[in-house]
Amino acid sequence: MRDELIAIERKLYNLYKLGEMFASQEDPSLVDTFQLLAEESLRHQKTLSTVDLNLKGELIFPEIRDKPPSLEELIREAIIAEELLARTYLELSAQANGSVRDILKMMGEECLRHSYRLKLMYAK
Template identity: 45%
Template sequence: MKLEELLERLIWQENELYNLHKLGETFAAFEKPKLVETFQLMAEEELRHRKTLEGMLSGGILEKTAVIDYLESLSLEPMLGDERAEPKSLEELILEALVREKHAYELYTRLAGILDGSLKHIFKMMAGEELKHAYRLRIIYEAL
């Protein structure tokens, strides 16, 4: 896998998470109105992640980093293999989002482990936000 492909796939994944959280807003509006704000917050954070990754792609920021040396050995395919989700209920949506948030957390944690400086901090921050999303989703799921 090439660096550009990795970033494009990450951008796609973030967009999928954004779409799931926006759909979560819709489901929540009808089923659990008190959850709308939670889904809005998570969607905003996924949008910010996507824009950050798009900036990395267009700016070539990762081109001369250690990531290039480790791309093949990172075993990222399981985390990047998620297909488009089509949940039919809030419960299905939450379960799908939980898996994707876990994948994003693991991936960003791995990337933070090889990078240094500000890139390490960016991926650590994004991993932390994905972990918070998973935690929120789990609490919501258990309350259903």
């Protein structure tokens, strides 16, 4: 499961880097937000690679497109992914103990904040 979560975070990181590029051309005010989201996804990858999850099960997650055709599509896709990832982390945190529980809960809450930021961008 850890490898699957890392792969999802990696795809989100790549999506946010693409969002940076789109934003630099279409709406430069969004570049900083995409940079922050990318940094946090990268941090999630690193955290997952060091935490002993020791959780079983299969992760069912929709495919994240590598190159959405527009900034709007990119944001919409990222919102869906972040909300599903938040729910996944929070559900996993309920199964975990100690510091692993706290880390997963924190990452789930960060994903919810990512979703909120993305929704603000989408409404713009």
